[in-house]
Amino acid sequence: MHKENILEVKNLVKWFPVKKGLFSKTNSYLKAVDDVSFSIPRGEVLGLVGESGCGKSTTGRAILRLIEATQGEVLLEGQDLYRMGKTALKEKRKDMQIVFQDPYASLNPRLTIRSIIGEAIKLHQVVSEKERDAFMEELLYEVGLGKHFLNHFPHQFSGGQRQRIGIARALAVRPKLIVMDEAVSALDVSVQAQVLNLFQDLQQKYGLTYLFITHNLSVVKHISNRIAVMYLGQIVEISEKEEFFRNPQHPYSRALISAIPSSSPEIKRERILLKGDLTSPVDPPQGCRFYSRCPEAQAICKEVQPPHKEVGNQHLVACHLR
Template sequence: MNPLLEVKGLKKYYPIQSVGIGKLKSFVKAVDDVSFEVQEGETFGIVGESGCGKSTTGKSILRLTEPSDGEVIFQGQNLIKLKSSELRKMRHYMQFVFQDPYASLNPRMTIGATLEEPLKIHGLVKGREIRRKVKEMLEIVGLTEHHYHRYPHEFSGGQRQRIGIARALITNPKLIIADEPVSALDVSIQSQILNLMKDLQDQFKLTYIFISHDLSVVRHISDRIGVMYLGRMIEMAPKNSLFENPAHPYTQALLGAVPQTNNRIARERIVLTGDVPSPANPPSGCTFHTRCPSCMDICKTDKPEFKQTADQHWVACHLFS
């Protein structure tokens, strides 16, 4: 079965300075050669610590941030090579839910006008059907038509995120990329939003890319998970395989840092030393070798290949070469 989305060798470099006249610039390698596939109807989670490039990856896929290189194949078309007019026609199939719902909403527009806008831009619904469609969508995400004429500042954080989800859903997309959609919410509200997203996925046959730094949240909602470190994908596996048998030392350290309530399944905690290297000057070879407790000489010089070690389990580590 062909995947809904294929990401191949995706890169996003930000130039920061020139070394000298006629010489190459220095770059921040925010996303450095990331590849993965997403099957229709699944939720692919991306995790990693702050600054690892997971949000930039999500925005680069939809060209909200223009990637430096790579391919993004969606429904058989390479989004990177599409002209602006061609990409615009594809937009309503691919939507984004932002981390900060208040910052992503226009404070001068009512919620009704905010939800009407994508329908008008893409010409999906016309006339009186626009208002009917908006009211229907408000009810689907747990709001009512009484919220139609209200402004963003009149809502709570959880309600604003429901509006953000409604705006993404109203164009009837096939793929939604959610960038830390619950990280700014209280724990009780987080569970409501996550359950809403799962219900909507079943109802509308949605495919998600769910970006988060919270491992428990990602485990709850994802089918497969990719772990990023310093702009690269270092491990990818079905969620049960990843949590029960993490292969990469960095993934093991991440999972070991999660508080355990059941002593019978407590993990050995791996304490990483040193700071995360700068993406403007990443280490040679494996970028994790400066903090890795299992570092070998080859890790300092050679970049590990992304290899399959088990069924659907991939890892970039010389321990599995």
């Protein structure tokens, strides 16, 4: 049965001006996100993976309009966020939230947990003032913390506890979409597993939809339904999770999978080492952006940008050789 898409991203572009000279004149652009399109069905998790600097986090923030996209469309439940005025966007913000990477920087150190979580509840009038404390206590319970923590300050918590508070803050306005921006990468491995399990429990309980941004394929394998691979501002492959790990099509995807540590010493995986220089996002080639590092590159790859081709059931890859 086909599920409706809660999020549709169409031809999203975000270029940052590069200024030089005495008068800070813009002479080029850093193409952080360059013509990115994907969708997420309601209640599912899309894992967006790639190396640091590939544009994953910029994509997530542009979707939420935390930064303004250069062009493109972002449809949340069919409504284009980039066609909304300030008032309409403010009302829509309660449907979309983000959990940031750094649990130490994402919480205001001067505010108590009561103020941090209660601010959004008050702003969006989620519950009445009389019900607010009980609602916040229930939120803390949901993320594995006690109600007595409401009067504490962020410096009194560990990294894992702070991230749980960040999750409670995101849940406070009863969102439909949550962007997880490297939400477990700053945590210890043992704590990562606990927080990932918490994400899954909350998703099932509230029917949440996640865009899960990470560089860790082991993490994305655990939590995602589908996986999109990003390289230098563009999606190069997108597929169902099982199909992706069983039959990766793009040379970059294969290299990423080969780098996953094996859980058993008996399983030996041949590591694909990428050679060549990383292409600059300020001056990308007119052809495939992976050309300079691709072990299978041919002449056409340098000259012509590969279109997305369907190589299976909803399995798309941008590669001339597939």
